[in-house]
Amino acid sequence: MKCRNCGGEVGLEERFCPYCGTPNEQAIRHFQNMADYQERYAATEANVVGAAKRYAQIIPRVVAALVLLIAAVAMAVVAEKAYAFPEQMRRRAAEKDPEGTIAVMEGYLAQGDYLAFASYADFNDIRSYNSPFEAYYGVRWVAQYYKDVVLRMERLYLHQDREQWAARRAPDDIQALCRSLEDFFDTLERGTRDMASDAHRAYIEDMRGNVMEMLQVYLGLEGEEAERFLTLSTNRKAALLEEVLLDA
Amino acid sequence: MRNAHLRKRSSGIVRFLNVLIVVTALAAVISLIRLVGEFRSAFDRDRYSDLEYYLQQGEYADMVRQYYYRYYDVAPFSSAHEEAYHVAGYADAAFRHRFYEAIGDQERAEALARRMETERKGSGSLAIAADDIDRLLEDIPSGH
Numbered sequence: 037m038k039c040r041n042c043g044g045e046v047g048l049e050e051r052f053c054p055y056c057g058t059p060n061e062q063a064i065r066h067f068q069n070m071a072d073y074q075e076r077y078a079a080t081e082a083n084v085v086g087a088a089k090r091y092a093q094i095i096p097r098v099v100a101a102l103v104l105l106i107a108a109v110a111m112a113v114v115a116e117k118a119y120a121f122p123e124q125m126r127r128r129a130a131e132k133d134p135e136g137t138i139a140v141m142e143g144y145l146a147q148g149d150y151l152a153f154a155s156y157a158d159f160n161d162i163r164s165y166n167s168p169f170e171a172y173y174g175v176r177w178v179a180q181y182y183k184d185v186v187l188r189m190e191r192l193y194l195h196q197d198r199e200q201w202a203a204r205r206a207p208d209d210i211q212a213l214c215r216s217l218e219d220f221f222d223t224l225e226r227g228t229r230d231m232a233s234d235a236h237r238a239y240i241e242d243m244r245g246n247v248m249e250m251l252q253v254y255l256g257l258e259g260e261e262a263e264r265f266l267t268l269s270t271n272r273k274a275a276l277l278e279e280v281l282l283d284a
Numbered sequence: 285m286r287n288a289h290l291r292k293r294s295s296g297i298v299r300f301l302n303v304l305i306v307v308t309a310l311a312a313v314i315s316l317i318r319l320v321g322e323f324r325s326a327f328d329r330d331r332y333s334d335l336e337y338y339l340q341q342g343e344y345a346d347m348v349r350q351y352y353y354r355y356y357d358v359a360p361f362s363s364a365h366e367e368a369y370h371v372a373g374y375a376d377a378a379f380r381h382r383f384y385e386a387i388g389d390q391e392r393a394e395a396l397a398r399r400m401e402t403e404r405k406g407s408g409s410l411a412i413a414a415d416d417i418d419r420l421l422e423d424i425p426s427g428h
Contacts, residue, residue, distance in 0.1 A: 090298075093298050094297055094298060094301060097298065097301035097302065097304075097305060098301060100305050101301060101304045101305050101308050104305065104308035104309050104311070104312045105308045105311070105312075107312045107315070108308060108311040108312040108314075108315045109315075111312065111315035111316055111318070111319045112315045112318070112319075114319055115315065115318045115319040115321075115322040115323075116322075118319065118322035118323045118325070118326045119322065119325070119326045120326075121323070121326055121327075122326050122327055147392075147395065148392055151352065151376075151380075155352045183352075186380070187345070187348060187349055187352070189379075190344075190345045190348055190375070190376070190379050191345040191346075193345075193379070193420060193421065194343070194344035194345040194348070194375055194379065194417065194420060195342060195343060195344070195345070195420070196341075196342020196343075196344070196416060196420070197342055198420075246383075249383070249386075249387045250383065253382075253383055253386045253387065254383075
């Protein structure tokens, strides 16, 4: 460029004209701009490096906290379901060997050991609404209620201290037995149409017959008396049984 | 100045995150301990092992209910509870044996009589409970 004063050639980096010594304003501005630029550059560099360092501190911590939180939640959820694991394992084992499982169930049914059948199916979580066990849906359903009736009948008698039982637990146990009987016969009634064609209806009828016999053997209710008893409301059934079991 | 402000703010965030990590780590450790405990409990053969308590109370029916919880386990209970487990089995077999005898089903009554014998042998030092159960069942089929 040319000097404003003398017109001589002056370089951008010459603060003064080499010919007349006049200050080169453009060069002065240039140097000022460069200084400003370098200052801003340094500041920006410091900001970027500082930000990078901060993120380098923050991001791993955020990731670590998230991972630990997810792990804590996942373990809590699995812990809630832990009780079901042994059952699931047994169910899978039963499903892997359906012939063996069915053979065991058929064995218990043939022996008339319906409590063992129901317990075996429960313990191995047999999904009787799925193949290959769907043929056992009806009989298993009934057997579960049958088992409850038998166990509640046992509760009426298997007490060392009968007086204490009569004073404290008898009314509740008797009510529970009455509800259990109702559930059993409701199940039979609701499933009658399906059970008529059920492959295991002989066992279902056997369970029905056993329960009617139990009413006679354990509760002293025979024939028509037993049929009438079953038509009573829960409370009336319970009142009758309390009279029979506790007042004698 | 701005940098100083940002540094101050980020050190606050880092401190907060440090605290958060400690808290979530504690939560993870607690969850892990609970998880291990729940699995041990789930696979614990003696999970339903109030047999001795019910035996002490003379509540044989409650023993039978627990008996059926683990009826088909390879080893229903550990050896510590085995005798009580057989007492429960005896109570159930004896009760049902009375029933089948009363209705004249000899085949099932005999099968249950065999089971009673096995369970009585298994009850070992607690066989006296089997005698007590027989006494309680004497009134059946008159029952009451």
